[in-house]
Amino acid sequence: MSKKDDIRKFLVARRANITLAEAGLPDFGDERRVPGLRREEAAQLAGVSVDYYTRLERGNIHGASESVLNAIARALHLTDVEREHLLDLARLTPSAADRRTKTTAAAGVRPSVQRVLDNLAMPAVVYNARQDLVASNLLGRALFSLHFDSDRPNMARFIFLDSRAKDYYADWPLACSLTAAMLRYEAGRAPLNAEITELIGELATRSLQFRKDWADQDVHEHRTGQKAYAHPEVGTMDLTYDVFEMPGEPGLSIATFTPDEGSESADRLILLASWAATQEFDSTMISPDS
Template sequence: MTKIDLRTEIKEFLSSRRARITPEQAGLPAYGGNRRVKGLRREEVALLAGVSVDYYVRMERGSLAGASDGVLDALASALKLDEAERDHLFHLARQSKTPSSPRRRRPAATVRLALQQVLDAITDAPAWICNGRYDVLATNHLARALYSPVLADPRRPANTARFVYLDPEPAKTFFVDYDQIARDAAAKLRMEAGRNPHDEELIALVGELSTRSELFRQRWASQDVRLHRSGRKRLHHPVVGQLDLDVESMELTTEPGLLLTIYTAPAGTTTADGLALLASWAASQEKLVQ
C-alpha cells in the first residue's frame, strides 16, 4: 500500500454499510422478489437520509466535502451506524474538506519525562502509552513484564498489531480471545486511517500487514471500525498463566493521539495474585540484568 485514498475509503465504507441492511430492517417495503443488490438500494438510502438520489450517489462515489453535519447525521441514521462508524464517517468527511496534500511523515512520537514518571508511579498495575498505530511508546515495569511476548520483537517501537498478525502462534497463546483481538486491531487501525489518512507510518504499517497476512487483508476489507474502549481482556502470560484483566483506556488530552492504558484486577482474585507474582518475577529479572 502506497497511499490511503479518501475517495476509495468513503466509497467502500458507505457501500459496505448499505449492503448489510435489509429493507425490512430499515422499515421499508421490499418490493419485488428478485433484488439485484445486497442490502439497501442507493435510492432507498437517499429516501431514508432525506437527500436526493443524485446527491447520495455522489457521496457514495467518495464526495463528502460539501456534506453538512446535518446531512452526515441523517446518513448515519439511515445506515444505522454505531458510535464508532459515525465518528469514522465524520472523520472521512472532515478529511475530505482539507485540501489534498502529499503523504507526510509525522514527527517521531516521544513521551515526555513527566508522563514516564506517571507510569512509573503506578506500581501495582501494568500501564503503558501507545498511539493510534498500536506503537508501544512507554511502559511501567509491570507492563514490560506483562507484554514481554510483544516486546520480544527487537524492532522499536514494538507494535501490538504487528505482533497479532505477523507472529500469530505466540499471539494466539498470549491473547486468549485471539480472534476478537485480531478483529479489534484491524478495526482500530481503520479508524486511525480515517483520522490521519496521510500518516506515512500508518500507511507503511497497513501495507506491511496487508502484504504479509491474509487474515489482516480479510479484516481490513471488512471496513469495520472500532473505538478504544474500557472492558475485559484475557491474557496468558508464559510465567504466571492466565490473567483476566479489567482494562481502562483513556486519551491523553495534553498529548493528542496518545492513549494511556491500565490493566487492573479486583483484590483477592486469582488475577490479582497473578499480578503480584508477575511483579515479583519482574523484580527478579531486573536484578539478574543488574
Template sequence: MDRNTELSEFLRSRRARLSPGDAGATVSNDSPRRVPGLRREELAQLAGVSTDYYTRLEQGRHLNVSEAVLDAVARALRLDDTERAYLFELARPRPRRAVRRRPARPQRVRPGVHTMLRMLEGVSPAFVIGRRGDVLASNRLARALIIDFDALPYHERNMARFMFLDEAARELYREWDKYAAEMVASLRLEAGRHPDDPRLTELVGELTIKSPEFRRWWADHNVREKTHGVKFYHHPVVGDMTLSYENVTFPGDADQAMCIYTVEPGSPSEAALRLLASWTASPPGAPSPESPSSSSPSPAPSPPVSPRSPRSQGDH
C-alpha cells in the same frame, strides 16, 4: 489512504449490512434483489435525498456535503457514534491544492507520564500507546505480561505488529480472534483521522500482505474506539488471568493514551499478577518464583523484564 475511496467503500459496507425490513425501507417487488442489504435508492429515500445525490456521495464524488445531509445518512445507516464521527471525518472538505506537510515529529512521552508508569510498577501493567498502535513507553510489569517492548527494534514496538506477526500473541490472548479484529477496527479509525500518515500506510500494507486475517478484517471497514474493556490471557509463567483495562488520555497529547490493567481484588487473577510482579522483581541470576502452570519455568532473560524474549519478526 485515499479518502474518496474509503468513503465509498465504507458507505457501501454499511449499506450492505442493513436489510430493508430492519431499516424500515419501502421495498419494491419490481425486480429481484441481487445484492445484500439496502439498495441505493432505498437508502436515499430513508435519508431524504435524491438517489443521484446519494450515488455521487457513495462514489466519492461529493462537494461540501452539509452536516445535515451527513447526519441524515448516518441515521439511515444506523451508524453508532464512532461510525458517525468516522463518516464526518471522511467527508470533511479538504483543500483542493495539496499542502506540503512537514514530516511528523516522533512522539515523545512526557517525564511526568514516565513517573506515573514507575509508580504503577509492581501494581498494574501499564504502557503508553501512540499513533498507529505504537508502544511509546511501558513499565516492567507490562513487558512481563505482553512482550519486552524495550528489547524490540524501535519500528517494531507496535501492538498490531505483535498481534498479527508474532505467534506468541496467539498463545497469550485466549480470544485472539476477537482482540485482533478489534485492533484492525481501531487502525481503520486511525486511518480516517490521519490519512496522510506514511508510516500508517506502510504498516497497513505490511499487515495486509503478511496476514490473511488482517486482510479479511480490514476489508470489513469496521471502526472502533478502544477506551476500556476486559481481556483474557494465558500467560506462559503464571497461567490464566482476566484483566480489565482503561485507556486514559492526557490533555495536550490527543494521540497518546496510557493503558492500565487491573484485576478483581481477591481473585485468582490478582494472585497470578502478584506472582508475575514478584517474578519481574527478581534480581538477575536469582531463581524465579515457582509458576503454578509449570514446575520448571524458564529463567528470566537479562534484564529480567519479560518471560518471553522478543521473537525475530524478519521471517514473517
C-alpha cells in the same frame, strides 16, 4: 487506496449490514441481489434523492453538509465512532492528527509521566496512534513481554505477524478484528500520516488475516473493555482495560489493565509482579524507529 475508494467501500459495507427490519422498512419477499438495503432505500431513509446518495456513495462526498452526513449516518445506523469516521473521510483540510509529527513518538514520554506510570499498581503502557509501545511501567512490560521482544514493539505487528499472538490472545480473531478497525479509524482521522499508512501497507502485504479484517471496513475507538491474555509465565488473566488520552502529549494514550477484585486473575497478576521483579526489564522505552 484513494479517499474516494475509502468512502465508497465504507458506505457500501455499512449499507450491506442493515436489514429491512432494522431499518423499519416492509419486506415484500422480493429477491435481492445484494445484502442489506438498496441504494434507493438508504436514500429514502436519509431524506435525499437517489442520484445524490449514489454520488456520495461513489466517493464524491466533498461539499456534503454535516447535516446530510448525519442523516446518512442515522439511515445506516452508524455508531458514534462510525459517524465520526464518515465525517473524517469527508474532511478536506488536514486534522490535528495529520499534523502530529514522528517526534511525538520518538521523544517517548516526559520523566514526570514515567514517574506516574511507575507509581501505578497495575500494568500500564503508553502507545501512539500507530500502536507503537512508547513507554510502560514494570508490570506493563511484564504483561506485554512478548511484544517487547521486538526492537520496534508495536501491538498491531505482534498481533498479525508474530506466531505467538494466537496463543497469547485468548480470543485472537477478535483481537485481530479490533486492531484492524482501530487502524482504520486512525487512518481516517489522519489520512496524511505516512507512518500509519506505511504500517497498514506492511500488514496488508504480510498478513492474510489483516487483509480479511481490513476488508470488513469496521472502525473502532479503543476506550474500555475486557480482554483475556494467556501469559506464558502465569496463565490466563481476564483484565479490564481503560484508555486515557494525554493532553500534554498529543497523539499518546495511557492504557491500564486491572482484574476484578478477589478473582483468579488478580492472584495471577500478583504472580506476574513477582516474576517481573526477577527480570531485568527496562521500563523506559526508546523510540520505535531508533
